[in-house]
Structure formats: structure tokens, C-alpha cells
Amino acid sequence: MAKRVTKRRLETNERLLDAAEKAFAQHGFHGVSIGELCARAGYTTGAFYSNYASKDELFLALFTRHSEAVLKQLGEAVEQALASGDPLATFIELASVVDEETQTWFLISTEFTLYAIRNPEVAEVLARHDAAIRSGIAELITPLLATASPSGVVAADLDMLLRFVVAVREGGLAQSLVEPTVLPHGELERRFLPALLRTL
Structure with a gap:
């Protein structure tokens, strides 16, 4: 069943993308963990995995x-x-x-x-x-x-x-x-x- 796209989910997604863009540019794709990405965005890893598999x-x-x-x-x-x-x-x-x-x-x-x-x-x-x-x-x-x-x-x-x-x-x-x-x-x-x- 497809996940319902809510305003909150969209905001979470944008913050994760913004955090990833900055982190990948500064430290490289392999230089930052999912946990660090989430910390930058202000979320737990659960928020990450509710949006992305990897x-x-x-x-x-x-x-x-x-x-x-x-x-x-x-x-x-x-x-x-x-x-x-x-x-x-x-x-x-x-x-x-x-x-x-x-x-x-x-x-x-x-x-x-x-x-x-x-x-x-x-x-x-x-x-x-x-x-x-x-x-x-x-x-x-x-x-x-x-x-x-x-x-x-x-x-x-x-x-x-x-x-x-x-x-x-x-x-x-x-x-x-x-x-x-x-x-x-x-x-x-x-x-x-x-x-x-x-x-x-």
C-alpha cells in the first residue's frame, strides 16, 4: 500500500534532502552516515527510513x-x-x-x-x-x-x-x-x- 503524502511528510523529505545535499558536498557520499544526515535534519533514523530505503x-x-x-x-x-x-x-x-x-x-x-x-x-x-x-x-x-x-x-x-x-x-x-x-x-x-x- 502506497504511503499517503502529507504536508508533514513533504516537509520532512525536503529537510532530509537539504541536509543530504550539504553533507554530501562537504564530506562526500560515503563520508556521512544516515544517522549523521538525520541529526543534521533534526530527525531520527526512523524518519529517514519512512521516506527512503537507503x-x-x-x-x-x-x-x-x-x-x-x-x-x-x-x-x-x-x-x-x-x-x-x-x-x-x-x-x-x-x-x-x-x-x-x-x-x-x-x-x-x-x-x-x-x-x-x-x-x-x-x-x-x-x-x-x-x-x-x-x-x-x-x-x-x-x-x-x-x-x-x-x-x-x-x-x-x-x-x-x-x-x-x-x-x-x-x-x-x-x-x-x-x-x-x-x-x-x-x-x-x-x-x-x-x-x-x-x-x-
């Missing part, structure tokens, strides 16, 4: 929350870009902004990705979540890509293109966090992606 499940809930926020931001960026004189360049400029939340999520997700690589079952679940957000992004940017290529991009190519963009985004972010004075945040995306997308 830390893995908690991370995936964080992933979903983050994905929803990203899709909202990208949707707003697409609207602004389509109203500009150079939609692709404008969108990439808006989408390549790196704030504190972006950096926090990068730390959390990178560590969980390494954990997933070592655990095939976790990798399979993470891959499904990754595919879902790529699908959402593909839907958002299709009108944008049409401004550069009226014939459009077929779905299979678009998924591979998004994989490439994610690789550039995450690889560039890793380098810029290590060498912020040498490689400013978003520089690789701003410099190369507009020309690449127009070529494709």
Missing part, C-alpha cells in the same frame, strides 16, 4: 529535484534565446553560468558517478535517470536547434549530441575548479559549442 535512494531523489530545477532554468534560457538575435550563442551563454549550486551538485554527482561505475546495479539506475534528463533537455532545445538547422536533428543524433555537451560541460567544470584563473567557468562551452552546433 542512501542510494536518497541521492536519486536529490538527482530528481536537481533535474527539475535544471530543466526549469534551461526552459527559461531557451525562451530568452529564441527572442534574441543569436539564439544559439545566447542560450549557451545563459546555460554555461556556473554558480555555487552548480559547483555543489558537481561535487555530489561526480562522487556518486564513481560509486556507480564500481557498482553495475547502481550504474543501471543512474543511467535511467541520466537518460530521463537528456530526454527533457532534448525536448526543450529542439526549437532552438531548428534556428540553426531547419532540417532538424534526428532523435538518436540529438541524444549523442547531448552526451557530448555533458562531457564538455562536466570536463570543463572539473578543469576550471582546479584551475579557475586559467580556465574560467563555462569558457569551453562559450568558445566552441556555438560553432559546433551550427556545423552539425
Whole structure:
């Protein structure tokens, strides 16, 4: 029988997610116990297990929350870009902004990705979540890509293109966090992606 979603349960869940996000960013996914997460949120472990079966499940809930926020931001960026004189360049400029939340999520997700690589079952679940957000992004940017290529991009190519963009985004972010004075945040995306997308 499904658990009834009450206002109190929603508040508990949000506090657990907030506590997990901060703890994972500071100490790593494996560096904090469920008990410590609960203490940070002001709950007992019973509250945790009434919402999640494991830390893995908690991370995936964080992933979903983050994905929803990203899709909202990208949707707003697409609207602004389509109203500009150079939609692709404008969108990439808006989408390549790196704030504190972006950096926090990068730390959390990178560590969980390494954990997933070592655990095939976790990798399979993470891959499904990754595919879902790529699908959402593909839907958002299709009108944008049409401004550069009226014939459009077929779905299979678009998924591979998004994989490439994610690789550039995450690889560039890793380098810029290590060498912020040498490689400013978003520089690789701003410099190369507009020309690449127009070529494709």
C-alpha cells in the first residue's frame, strides 16, 4: 500500500534532502552516515527510513529535484534565446553560468558517478535517470536547434549530441575548479559549442 503524502511528510523529505545535499558536498557520499544526515535534519533514523530505503535512494531523489530545477532554468534560457538575435550563442551563454549550486551538485554527482561505475546495479539506475534528463533537455532545445538547422536533428543524433555537451560541460567544470584563473567557468562551452552546433 502506497504511503499517503502529507504536508508533514513533504516537509520532512525536503529537510532530509537539504541536509543530504550539504553533507554530501562537504564530506562526500560515503563520508556521512544516515544517522549523521538525520541529526543534521533534526530527525531520527526512523524518519529517514519512512521516506527512503537507503542512501542510494536518497541521492536519486536529490538527482530528481536537481533535474527539475535544471530543466526549469534551461526552459527559461531557451525562451530568452529564441527572442534574441543569436539564439544559439545566447542560450549557451545563459546555460554555461556556473554558480555555487552548480559547483555543489558537481561535487555530489561526480562522487556518486564513481560509486556507480564500481557498482553495475547502481550504474543501471543512474543511467535511467541520466537518460530521463537528456530526454527533457532534448525536448526543450529542439526549437532552438531548428534556428540553426531547419532540417532538424534526428532523435538518436540529438541524444549523442547531448552526451557530448555533458562531457564538455562536466570536463570543463572539473578543469576550471582546479584551475579557475586559467580556465574560467563555462569558457569551453562559450568558445566552441556555438560553432559546433551550427556545423552539425
